[in-house]
Amino acid sequence: MRTALVIGTGLIGTSVALALSARGIRVHLQDADPERPRTAAALGAGTDESPDGPVDLAVIAVPPAHIAPTVVGLQREGRARACLDVGSVKGRPRRELVELGGDLSRYLGSHPMAGRERSGPLAADETLFEGRPWVLTPTPETDTEVLNLALELVSVCRAVPVVMEADAHDRAVALVSHTPQLLSSLVAARLEDADDAAVRLCGQGIRDVTRIAASEPRMWIEILSANPGPVADVLAALAADLDGTVRALRAMESADEAKRAAGASDIEAVLRRGNAGRDRVPGKHGAAPAEYETVAVLISDTPGELARIFADAGRAGVNIEDVRIEHATARQAGLVQLMVDPVAAPVLSAALRERGWSIRQ
Structure with a gap:
């Protein structure tokens, strides 16, 4: 790879551009907001000048609803040998690309599993992806050259490639990314009208739970709009667990000793299930969680x-x-x-x- 075009110079797009530029690849920057490419260029992410001809790889870092139209436009204009998107949803953009007559052989959907609460080019960091999973969702139609360029990009960004089917990816991120965002926001929302005395008691636990509630709402509306079904499925299962937990807590208020014991047992079961689930979260370098x-x-x-x-x-x-x-x-x-x-x-x-x-x- 000698040349690249990054469309969308927010946190992810600019971080990709910084990593590519650091390896000597000429990166062209484009965004609907002309100020953002100029900012990214000033940070050393590339140039906001248009490329003279087709680039080796176009990286599309735009909201999910705009991925397919952007890819189709690039393909029809012949502006890139390969197109790769870095959106957080994979199934719907690929289906929309087919509906618009796009060429699946020259396109690959991907998702770097990295980010932070801040957005925009000023939040970018060329080391953002180091050691992080980077999901690739090739199809039988994907050209080998396109897959190789995608693998080169992942290598340049020092991420770890993970190959998945697009819809399986969307179900996975509904559980490990999209639902946690909503739950964090729901808990943080309870603080909005809480007494000042209660808020002053906030400790590390509430800070941990609500950290990602600081994320940009408009960005999350775009993400959730592209993956509502799988997220709703996870939330429905959680709602069932919450209903059972509420009943157990109410039982613990009962004057009946047997009901109190049963309620405590149900709560303990939930907490132990949480222990078991937490133990499955990968630890340092992706290994099993270590006991520190x-x-x-x-x-x-x-x-x-x-x-x-x-x-x-x-x-x-x-x-x-x-x-x-x-x-x-x-x-x-x-x-x-x-x-x-x-x-x-x-x-x-x-x-x-x-x-x-x-x-x-």
Whole structure:
């Protein structure tokens, strides 16, 4: 691949362009909003000038409803040897492409499983896809050259290719991406009219659950409009679980000891099912989830504190596997939770104490 055209210079499109440009590929940028390609170009993602002739690969990073028309337009104008989209829904755009008379042999649907709450070119990062699954949905009609270009793109972005059938992908993301977004928003919505006293009690749990509720609503309307059926199926199953959970909690209010015990048993079953499901979520580098031990350290809210604690952990020869920060309400301090290998936990605790850090159990 020597040349590429990225259509749609938001978070994903610009991140792709940054990764391609870093490898010396000439990238042309296009967007319905002319300001966004200029911004992306200023970040080093490529040029907002139109290509002189057909590019090797066109990457379509537009909302799902616009994927098929964009691909058909590129194919009819002969602007690219291959077209690949990076939308979060795969089945409907492919069917719309067929309806519009598009050429499936020169097109491949894909979905990099990466993102963040912020959107737009200024949120882009060429390392966004590193180590992340990148779903490819080839069909029997897909030309080998197109598949090879897609694999090259995934390699350049340092992602991990995963081949799936389009509708299977849509059912999967309904469960692991689209439904969590709605649930996060539903929980966060309960805070809108909550008492100030209750909101002041927000801790790490509510922050974790509502983190993705900060996402752009218009973007999610476009995504959910292209995959409503599978998402509704998951939510229907969840609704059944919620109904049962509500009945169990009501039973725990009963004066009847047997009903209270039955309700508690049902709640325990839900929590244990949650444990089992959480255990299936891939851990570091896609491996099975590891059991880490937490070393909690009190830090002041001043510049350089995080860098200093990481440096001290490095001097102790301890690798930080994960990190969480819980901010203290109304205090200029916070609690940093350092997740490490259990064997390394006492080593890290001792080393940090020696360097003056306050360790919390």
